[in-house]
Amino acid sequence: MSEQLNPFKIAQAQLDEAAKLLGLDAGTHAALREPLRELHVSIPVKMDNGQVKVFKGFRVQYNDARGPCKGGIRFHPEETVDTVRALSAWMTWKCAVVDIPLGGGKGGVICNPKEMSHSELERLSRGYMRQVSRIVGIDKDCPAPDVYTTPQIMAWMLDEFETIYQRHEPGMITGKPIAVGGSLGRNDATARGGVYCVREAAKALGIDPSKATYAIQGFGNAGQYAATLMKEVLGSGNLLAASDSRGGVYSEKGINPHDLVKYKLETGKVEGFPGTKPISNEDLLELNVDVLFPSALENVITTKNADKIKAKISAELANGPTTPDADETLYKKGCFVIPDFLCNAGGVTVSYFEMVQNAYNHFWELDEVYKKLDLKMTKAFNDVHAMSKKHKVHMRKAAYLVAVQRVAEAMKLRGWV
Numbered sequence: 001m002s003e004q005l006n007p008f009k010i011a012q013a014q015l016d017e018a019a020k021l022l023g024l025d026a027g028t029h030a031a032l033r034e035p036l037r038e039l040h041v042s043i044p045v046k047m048d049n050g051q052v053k054v055f056k057g058f059r060v061q062y063n064d065a066r067g068p069c070k071g072g073i074r075f076h077p078e079e080t081v082d083t084v085r086a087l088s089a090w091m092t093w094k095c096a097v098v099d100i101p102l103g104g105g106k107g108g109v110i111c112n113p114k115e116m117s118h119s120e121l122e123r124l125s126r127g128y129m130r131q132v133s134r135i136v137g138i139d140k141d142c143p144a145p146d147v148y149t150t151p152q153i154m155a156w157m158l159d160e161f162e163t164i165y166q167r168h169e170p171g172m173i174t175g176k177p178i179a180v181g182g183s184l185g186r187n188d189a190t191a192r193g194g195v196y197c198v199r200e201a202a203k204a205l206g207i208d209p210s211k212a213t214y215a216i217q218g219f220g221n222a223g224q225y226a227a228t229l230m231k232e233v234l235g236s237g238n239l240l241a242a243s244d245s246r247g248g249v250y251s252e253k254g255i256n257p258h259d260l261v262k263y264k265l266e267t268g269k270v271e272g273f274p275g276t277k278p279i280s281n282e283d284l285l286e287l288n289v290d291v292l293f294p295s296a297l298e299n300v301i302t303t304k305n306a307d308k309i310k311a312k313i314s315a316e317l318a319n320g321p322t323t324p325d326a327d328e329t330l331y332k333k334g335c336f337v338i339p340d341f342l343c344n345a346g347g348v349t350v351s352y353f354e355m356v357q358n359a360y361n362h363f364w365e366l367d368e369v370y371k372k373l374d375l376k377m378t379k380a381f382n383d384v385h386a387m388s389k390k391h392k393v394h395m396r397k398a399a400y401l402v403a404v405q406r407v408a409e410a411m412k413l414r415g416w417v
């Protein structure tokens, strides 16, 4: 039988395993297997050439038993509703695993932002918000940036929402620029949370993080910050490789992450960075490094390459980079996976801090954000690690056990199941 690559089927299979281990009753299990609600929209956009193009978009609200739904919006040419469903499920588990009072949701639009002008992108962003404004809001469902969406896009969406409802409600969307109510520390929060997890994993495995070598697949928002924060937070100066959709670079002597970020900003790629050799995305994943950061898209570690992964720690900043079959192989090989919805939960955690600050209309200093984020991530890592030792299961299963238990408890208390 061929390996399952549909992200939603994967998310359901992961839940099924957790339900079995937890001995979840059939009703609760069935209720957790499907999104509670989803909205499919068509967005007509006047393009710069005067033609109207109709874009398809989605907003999926997976589960809100623990609080309003929360989750990013992706703009991607290969977006599918099943990807959005899977991501909304993972958001549910993510908010539960870091124990913030939010449920899970996700949005997406099928489009290629790289081929759109600034004003076309603005009209699409506003058009999407007009369509989903009926189901989002601070106490219903709070969107945020994700792949190919930016703080600027969040600002347009906020403005459209506030124009429709004729009031200020900055907490209805997060990842906003600071000038319109964003939080300090949001930009690097996903990567920072991941790096805090790497610090804890290194402690558990007896690895000295200051000497750790690392490689980054996907040198975008999450990946670039991970590269620099490994140095700033953990003192590790050994970035050996990095890649983006156009190709990768490798140097056995190490790459200065700040210089590579600067080069990527100037040229739009990592390829050709001075003093490095080219490396394919496939070869990068199989490098002999202490820490691998899969930070691009889904299904990059599968049964095809899992047995060739040599990293001691796989810190999943991307959502869904490893298939369930590959997970088992990695576990048997002794590769310590920090699963996506734990490893990349720093972003949603600071998004939650942003909602809190918006509700108070009072903003925290940066060191307060970092301190609170560290506390949340360290506690979440240790909860999951303790569960993994208790049940003798890998970290992803353990994270599911922690998260599903919390969501199921809220559903039971509400009398839904």
Ligand code: NAD
Residues within 6 Å of the ligand: 145, 146, 147, 148, 190, 217, 218, 219, 220, 221, 222, 223, 243, 244, 245, 246, 281, 295, 296, 297, 298, 317, 318, 319, 344, 345, 347, 348
């Ligand atoms: P981004 O668009 O800033 O970066 C994605 C990067 O991946 C880009 O550099 C792109 O060139 C690269 N890429 C695309 N296809 C690739 C391929 N086949 N091989 C190698 N690189 C490839 O997006 P991001 O915000 O950094 O998100 C990356 C991942 O992290 C996604 O899975 C996203 O869901 C997840 N994530 C991001 C955040 C966040 O706050 N940014 C939070 C949680 C999870």
